[in-house]
Amino acid sequence: MTHKKGKVVNNSIEKARLLTMVLASISFYILMFLGYLSQALFSPKVGKEYNRQGYPNLYNRFDHFFSRYVYRRICDCWHYPICSVPGAELTLKERVTTDNGWTFKFTGRMRKCLNLGSYNYLGFAEKSGPCADLAIKAAHTYGLSTGGTRQQYGTCEIHKELEWLTAEFLGVEDAITFGMGFATNSLNIPALLSKECLVISDEKNHASIILGIGLSGATVKIFRHNDIEHLEDILRNAIYYGQPQRENNKHVPWKKICIFVEGIYSMEGSFVRLPEIITLKKKYKAYLYLDEAHSIGAIGRSGKGVVEYFGCDPKDVDLLMGTFTKSFGSAGGYIGGAKAHISLLRKTSFASKYAFAMSPPVAAQVIGVLKILMGKDGTDLGKHRIQTLARNTHYVRRRLAQIGVITYGSQDSPVVPLLLYHYSKIASSVRTLIQRNIATVAVGYPATPMFESRMRICLSAAHTKEQLDYALKEIEKLADDTGLKHSRLPRDLDSIEYEKIQLYF
Known part of the structure; x- marks a missing residue:
């Protein structure tokens, strides 16, 4: 907690149940075991170091193992080519893999998605204006x-x-x-x-x-x-x-x-x-x-x-x-x-x-x-966008709390980490949402602690209430299907009126 002008700002870090953490650990180590088994049975042709006695290694063996046998399995969840401005919506170029992530081929199709993964907080990523x-x-x-x-x-x-x-x-x-x-x-x-x-x-x-x-x-x-x-x-x-x-x-x-x-x-x-x-x-x-x-x-x-x-x-x-x-x-x-x-x-x-x-x-x-x-353009557009971002932030965070998922951070933060815990749920969450035309980003080890994989939602002033409602509905379905409702905090089940949300200023 920290104080803001006499008020208390709560940086929420809710911990999951012990059972959730144990199951997340087991699933991660199963992935690691399968990786070592695959490496032993089907050793890939990769570069090796020779004649380097007395020199430090050029690469870390564990990092390369992790990249080949854990990250590779879900690497389709990242690096999607984008062929549009990353505004409230964006267009992805679809691609498929037939060799479990070693190579990808473009299908020639485009997919228009709601963009929940870009840091376009004020919505100024525009091609006109x-x-x-x-x-x-x-x-x-x-x-x-x-x-x-x-x-x-x-x-x-x-x-x-x-x-x-x-x-x-x-x-x-x-x-x-x-x-x-x-x-x-x-x-x-x-x-x-x-x-x-x-x-x-x-x-x-x-x-x-x-x-x-x-x-x-x-x-x-x-x-x-x-x-x-x-x-x-x-x-x-x-x-x-x-x-x-x-x-x-x-x-x-x-x-x-x-x-x-x-x-x-x-x-x-x-x-x-x-x-x-x-x-x-x-x-x-x-x-x-x-x-x-x-x-x-x-x-x-x-x-x-x-x-x-x-x-x-x-x-x-x-x-x-x-x-x-x-x-x-x-x-x-x-x-x-x-x-x-x-x-x-x-x-x-x-x-x-x-x-x-x-x-x-x-x-x-x-x-x-x-x-x-700064208002030097003679309009109040800047003030309006800042207020819209704050309202979107409060609305989404309160709705996610009603759904029952665990989110980290302050209620005023437009960066909303939604905890997945299981490394395998990174793939299922991102792939499912993209099929429902929602583009988002999920991250895991080593970018986060090993058993705290998360989906990171980034809100924007460019998002409309209708777009946010659609995303929240699909996230709730995803939470039901994949078991993401880990929160034990009391839920406020009353309806939230978007227009009447009280801002922090």
Whole structure:
């Protein structure tokens, strides 16, 4: 639980029955046993390593086994080719396999599906409209690429305008933008940290954060997800003991201590406990890096993310990171903060020095969305979309609770993980829903804990009530057929009036 303007925000993590977990374990180990049996009887022709005595292995044997004999069996559930804009609906190219997932062939048929798998939170993934018009105009004005890095002839006026608008939107002194969201973390974090620094990272942080921290060479301590007490214990010990390499038993303090968290954790649907973390950050004089990839645009009265949602001062967060790939329907990312910090990144960031500048049409799309969210277009379209997303989120989460399935995360989170538990139910759930013209994403080990496979529903302001009702009806049928009703929480069986749902603002 965490507090929001005097209220309590509950990040629900309901545990399943012991029997469910035992059966999930048994089913997973049966898959593993069948995989080892298949490998022993029908050994595949795969690459082997020779003459590498004294060298580490080039690949992990278990990873390759898991990929061939477990993941391969259900790999048709992912990587569906899409031949449309990923809006409220999308079009999939159908394909079939005749050799259990080793190869696929296209059937030539298309399938139009309700899209519950894209991070199109505000519905700006559109092929027409004011943002698309700006992108087309930018393509004619600047071309599709600048042909250079930001430091080497790659900066245009449109990049400067985007950074000014981003800083204004976030309420910070300055901001810098990049062409790739993943690289915004992985190529900038190494410019901020060194070997004499300590990173305290939430255990559920994204792979891009983990990669960036690893490249920096900083020492890493992991704290349990959203566990403020554990975080404070690590902070206290870090300050008391300092760096482990001591000279003549002399206390050597850390050069920097930096806390890394996310606004909304995409696998859990949970919110960061931001007010409490800011309190700890101030108390122990640490730095705070906040990744708002899934919360910027989607949360807060005007879409300014968890900082606005909790009523915090953006200047209390040293570095505000986010991506333009989700709520903005575009690509790339940003980092905002104090002018001194951003100026440092402009000089030293690998993404600024070596990566091509953001494509001008991509930047134009983001500028269009920012102007809509800030009301600079003269309409209330941005406010309307934010409210629609919040209403859709509350409606779907409350209806899923009535159905009796277990979902994780906050009631205000548009990322809704629906727990499947059994690895085999990933395949049955995704395949069944696609046959019913609903496209969604299910994930399992190693992206989640081994016995917590889940289907991740991503809601959008573009979804209509009729579309959501159809999806909920089919999910309820799926839950009955495959045994997904694991929740033991009391159900509110009263009808839910969509239009009268009370929003969080």
